[in-house]
Amino acid sequence: MISTIFADLHILGPMGRGLVLLALLFSSVGFGAGLAGGFLKSAEATRIARWCALAFAATAIWANFVMIGALVSDDFSVGYVAEVGSIATPLYFKIPSLWASLSGSILFWAGVLGVYVALYARKARPKHAETQPWTLAALLATSVFFTALVASVADPFHAVFPVPLDGPGPNPLLQNHWLMAIHPPMLYLGYVGMSVPFSMAIGSLCAGRLEAGWLAPLRRWLIVPWLFLTIGIMLGGWWSYGVLGWGGYWAWDPVENASFHPWLTATAALHSAMVTERKGLLKTWTLVLIITSFLLTLFGTFLTRSGVFNSVHSFTQSDIGPVFLLAIAVIFVGTVVLLALRDHKLKTGRGFAKQVGGMKLLSRETSILAQNLLFTVFTATVLLGTVFPLLAEAVNGDKLSVGAPYFDRIALPIGVMLVALMGVGPALPWGEMNPQRALRRFVGPVVGGAVLTLAAAIGGFTGPVSLLAMFVCGFALVSNLGEYATPVMARMRVKKERLDVAARRAFIRGRRRYGGHIAHLGIVIAVMAIALSKGYRTTADLTLREGQTAQVEGYDITFTGADLIELEYMESLTANFAVTRNGQDYGTYSPAMNFYPRQREPIGSPAVRSTPAEDLYLSLVQVQPDGEWAAVRVLVMPAVWWLWATLPIFALSALLILWPAKKRKTAAELMAEAA
Amino acid sequence: MSDSNKVRVGLAGPIILVVCIALVGGALYFLQSGMGGLSENLVYYMSPSQLMELGDESDDATVRLGGQVEVGTVDFDVDANLLTFVVTDGIAEVTVTCAGAPPQMFREGIGVVVEGQLQEDGVFHTDRVIVKHSNEYEAPVEGERASDVYQTLVMEES
Numbered sequence: 001m002i003s004t005i006f007a008d009l010h011i012l013g014p015m016g017r018g019l020v021l022l023a024l025l026f027s028s029v030g031f032g033a034g035l036a037g038g039f040l041k042s043a044e045a046t047r048i049a050r051w052c053a054l055a056f057a058a059t060a061i062w063a064n065f066v067m068i069g070a071l072v073s074d075d076f077s078v079g080y081v082a083e084v085g086s087i088a089t090p091l092y093f094k095i096p097s098l099w100a101s102l103s104g105s106i107l108f109w110a111g112v113l114g115v116y117v118a119l120y121a122r123k124a125r126p127k128h129a130e131t132q133p134w135t136l137a138a139l140l141a142t143s144v145f146f147t148a149l150v151a152s153v154a155d156p157f158h159a160v161f162p163v164p165l166d167g168p169g170p171n172p173l174l175q176n177h178w179l180m181a182i183h184p185p186m187l188y189l190g191y192v193g194m195s196v197p198f199s200m201a202i203g204s205l206c207a208g209r210l211e212a213g214w215l216a217p218l219r220r221w222l223i224v225p226w227l228f229l230t231i232g233i234m235l236g237g238w239w240s241y242g243v244l245g246w247g248g249y250w251a252w253d254p255v256e257n258a259s260f261h262p263w264l265t266a267t268a269a270l271h272s273a274m275v276t277e278r279k280g281l282l283k284t285w286t287l288v289l290i291i292t293s294f295l296l297t298l299f300g301t302f303l304t305r306s307g308v309f310n311s312v313h314s315f316t317q318s319d320i321g322p323v324f325l326l327a328i329a330v331i332f333v334g335t336v337v338l339l340a341l342r343d344h345k346l347k348t349g350r351g352f353a354k355q356v357g358g359m360k361l362l363s364r365e366t367s368i369l370a371q372n373l374l375f376t377v378f379t380a381t382v383l384l385g386t387v388f389p390l391l392a393e394a395v396n397g398d399k400l401s402v403g404a405p406y407f408d409r410i411a412l413p414i415g416v417m418l419v420a421l422m423g424v425g426p427a428l429p430w431g432e433m434n435p436q437r438a439l440r441r442f443v444g445p446v447v448g449g450a451v452l453t454l455a456a457a458i459g460g461f462t463g464p465v466s467l468l469a470m471f472v473c474g475f476a477l478v479s480n481l482g483e484y485a486t487p488v489m490a491r492m493r494v495k496k497e498r499l500d501v502a503a504r505r506a507f508i509r510g511r512r513r514y515g516g517h518i519a520h521l522g523i524v525i526a527v528m529a530i531a532l533s534k535g536y537r538t539t540a541d542l543t544l545r546e547g548q549t550a551q552v553e554g555y556d557i558t559f560t561g562a563d564l565i566e567l568e569y570m571e572s573l574t575a576n577f578a579v580t581r582n583g584q585d586y587g588t589y590s591p592a593m594n595f596y597p598r599q600r601e602p603i604g605s606p607a608v609r610s611t612p613a614e615d616l617y618l619s620l621v622q623v624q625p626d627g628e629w630a631a632v633r634v635l636v637m638p639a640v641w642w643l644w645a646t647l648p649i650f651a652l653s654a655l656l657i658l659w660p661a662k663k664r665k666t667a668a669e670l671m672a673e674a675a
Numbered sequence: 676m677s678d679s680n681k682v683r684v685g686l687a688g689p690i691i692l693v694v695c696i697a698l699v700g701g702a703l704y705f706l707q708s709g710m711g712g713l714s715e716n717l718v719y720y721m722s723p724s725q726l727m728e729l730g731d732e733s734d735d736a737t738v739r740l741g742g743q744v745e746v747g748t749v750d751f752d753v754d755a756n757l758l759t760f761v762v763t764d765g766i767a768e769v770t771v772t773c774a775g776a777p778p779q780m781f782r783e784g785i786g787v788v789v790e791g792q793l794q795e796d797g798v799f800h801t802d803r804v805i806v807k808h809s810n811e812y813e814a815p816v817e818g819e820r821a822s823d824v825y826q827t828l829v830m831e832e833s
Contacts, residue, residue: 384713385713398719399719400718400719401720403717403718403737406715406716409716541776543754543775543776545754593779601780602779621775621779622778622781623779629753631756631775
């Protein structure tokens, strides 16, 4: 094994460090070249910047592979491996150890940034020659920042001497569930990807090219990290549900909120960018949203990594907090100045009131404007609730936290209105629609809403809030499905195509647009699942002696004994519960407590019986190793299954949008490049 | 592109401005009620002596009480599914009851945070017991089982 030879020579540490320093060099030089290209309008300097960007990407990604090599080959001479590695850790947990702790996760961040930088440098069009050097400079400045962290305060490659024979292994939370292998990378792809639209916005501002056509590509680069962020947040909820044992998926924990803030502003930006693209309106607003999204990812990293909050993520706490705050302050001041300098170009002679005054009530732009307003209020309230404990402690030393009801109270009405708008917006055309046509257009969605409400009521969900939620969801669902049907029916009518031909052609022509609509469907289904599972849950804390049975929501739960399962890297104390309902045997469910040598606190592993109708969730509170008695928290809640069912929907949406266009188009681009 | 956007003065313009203003007003209202919600939903961290100082004033307010589980006060009735213990900070003591079993790591002398209310009977009612533990890595003693290590939890200074 070559990697073992490298490990024995202890060469991976110096090699990784060398690559990090090279990445720092390339990003710094590229940053300078980008600035030169921008100021001097030099194509030569821009070419150097692009080359440096690719070189940065290569070295940063390579450094990540070196670290993975060190983790896999147990090279404890590398500081990070000594910190999180252990010989007993199975291979499939060794690779995710890359993001198990602070310095590794910052290295991973730099690597993901490398991927995005390379994609931008490869895809950057010649027609964007004016903005490109500035965008590259902004991207590479971000790269310099993160690479400098990896080279200094968060250096994962520092040498350890004497070399330890074994390490403690990664954080047990990371080893407890397969989702830990994909939730962090998805979130990183979302977080880090925000750097690209941010840098493009900065590029457009610096170059002073702010025509609608110049801003259009922004949206395409924004939707990619948006989808990854959506999937990452969903997976985080799933992980929380599957591991933490409290029976929920979202606790409005500061660190969860940290990922939610940029999602909210990015969602708003995705929509306002459409208004900018189609109507040339809301330009400044769109740019502000994009810049804010990026700032909120940095702020989120600050909240997660600085240790200001205690949470499941605070294992990565360190003293890099102030560095992030400084970066946020610099970017904030910088962009405000930049926006002020470009004010005359952004205004295009019309103020906000006139822009809005020119809109028609029954138009897509108006619905998007309303959506943006709601998202802004949503972001502001969640942000307020998140930072309030920090402010209170700083101001008068009170230690407090903001309870989940605060967030729920604001999320409910805004959520209902947003879902309603998801039904209204896509049904309205740009410009204007006459009221009679609009009325006809909404007959289907209203019927859809009524049907779903009735179905929910028959299913026993009779709370007024759930019924309202079901109505708007049904409304939005039918309205969005109509968006698929309309172009197909138009083709059948006008071009006299058969249904299948029309469907295929409409799909091929509007593939990316369909991808966006599918994301809408995913959101509606997620909202339905959240509304029902939050509104109708039963919780019971049971303590059962061996052989004793208790009944919860029609389930008969019998404690049949405890087992100790020993694995190489952990021991699992499980309690077995036989579950039946109306005499039907559902089998045995075994929630467990997992004990890791590294940590004194066991980690729970709930057992869940998940069906589209409802989940039975068993979370172990305490079990006597001799099996005398066990305490278990039992939750019964409907529709949670549907929340995870949205994941393939978002994945499909991402695929439809990201799938490269046909070769023919690329060739045309090459021609344009050559010309 | 901007040609198609010439502002046509008509009735729709003013209507839309009014709608916008209404939306902003509604948004502000929600923010306002959100603020109200904020002050209602603040959960303060307190020590037993702080809670005792508040006395009756704290009735029914949800707080997080932090302290140490007094040695010799823990009682868990398996059949009644009821846990009682005393939380102390060395100055004041609060009796806590919880309908349900304690978490696996719970033991005498350990630091805990309990969320709930001090009720009129002078007992703190909680449904959430969180054990504060030192998470620092300590290598297990030779031959020690991972599943027994938690029994030697470091006791938290309160």
